[in-house]
Amino acid sequence: MLPALPPVARLETAVVLKSVVEARAALAALDQAARRMSNPAVLLNSIPILEAQASSEIENIVTTTDDLFRFADTDSDLASPETKETLRYRAALFAGLHSIQTRPLSATTAIDICSTIHRRDMDVRTLPGTIIANPATRRAIYTPPSGAAVIREKLANWADFLHDPDDLDPLVKMAVAHYQFEAIHPFTDGNGRTGRILNILVLVANELLQEPILYLSRYIIAHKEEYYRLLLDVTREAAWEPWVLYMLDAVRGTARATLAKIDAIQVLQAKVRDEIRTTSAGSNSDFLDVLFEQPYCRISNVVARCKVSRPTATKWLHELVVAGVLEDHKVGRERLFINREFFEVLVRDDPDDL
Template identity: 75%
Template structure:
């Protein structure tokens, strides 16, 4: 049956693709991408305090991935409520932070059981904040937002979708001869083409990308986030996805995803270098205050861009007056900025926040 954008694509071919997906061009690009990921992974493992990245990178990924779905919030809002998801947070902020929760829940899941359709359902349920299951009802269409004409109609019917998800999972685990980054790119297309849920497919699929890289042993922790690259090349992303469906154009799609991995890994490595240089500077500035050579205080300032007095009290084992004095001295020195947040004060490591949010991908 010929594919038509306005008809359910129940004949979506199963994996693996029948064409050669590891072309010479793909393998060359995969070598470069793998090298960039390996360099990033090693740099992260050498960091004295891995929480510096583990707390921040998933929040940035959550923000970018949600922005693709037109759920827009600010980095300021996300980090402000990252430690305390209070009722003061906007609905968009709470929804975006659920992405981070879903990511870590997915990581916990693949420690005990293989990545599968069940993993995808759990991730999507957390992202959406309600129990999700594969679609059973007809009527799901991806349409042009302006003309409302169909661009793509995914497979319909619970049985069909579950069959294709089972094949998707078999491909992930049963194609060890295929480069893991190539396998991730192919699996990402297939998941988005299956479009198994009524909502949340894009964000779920992007979390699954990270889980696949961790599961394949390419990364020890989820510190590579592709969503910012996808935002910057959003038209290409959707065009190349559709070209696989319409024309079987696998090579350009896989090359795009490999480029996304390489560029993002290189950019994140640049952030690590900049963070470590800033840590050395701030360490000297902390020593010039009454805190002296307090490594715990330095950790507090870099584990989150926003610190509270309570964080310093708990981590450094000091009284509230002492913690307040240390933070005020760093505000006076220009290391931190402070803002009111209800009855609390937040102390912003603005240099760290600037490194995290700037675009290092060029």
């Protein structure tokens, strides 16, 4: 039987509190850097896509970053089913953010998120959950709760824990709540992805981040075996401290990595701004913005954003192709202009942070 929250064990040990301080400092630095950006859409349009890709990959839904950015703002039949499903993760994240602006995070939030991911109405399981077994002995290690009424009761307890005005740090609460949600396993599918979106919502709801710019699933991908091992250790041994420390390390590492991306993006923006000034676009700031809101740019994007004619937009983009700033690709009837250096900054991993 899955115990109710809060856990009996002491959660905020000395080593956990030390890690909390470091993780919160990294988050604060990231949040401040993001607030200073002249165009927040640069991060809001890219980090959630990377998070969606990594979180989906954990569930063996694999697509390329190239395809995700290419089809991010289109409903093209050319996109693979995996690409479309991964982009629904991003849609679910933003739907969750919109939801918590008007009502507290709850089981309903989780149901709505899971429904968006699957593009159909989801509800809590009525069937037994997947039994987790030892791969060698095939004996059951953990069986999730069964029965819709029991699952709803567990989710209500999970939500109460999140909103309990106790002295637990929100980062510790996030770690504990993530374990509990995955242990409840409320849906027939999509529990992992829904749970990872809920992590980001907890941070935003507690004002540790203003926007969903933490690429948390990146850390889990890099430490996937440890992630599942520590989840099971909580189940079998109530080993809360190693699990909480893992999640705090994930927050700290990905916050620092994202901060490094912001620094690299700003250096590249300055470089491209200088290149634009040598073209007929001059010092058009909207043109610079549109080149960094997505690494893939269409002529129609420049026309709409910069309020210029199609021939003018085409000329501006072509001049940057000649200057080596952009790459010009013809895909079907469409021309795509790729800000390759920006793309490389976004997808580059820094192992020192992981």
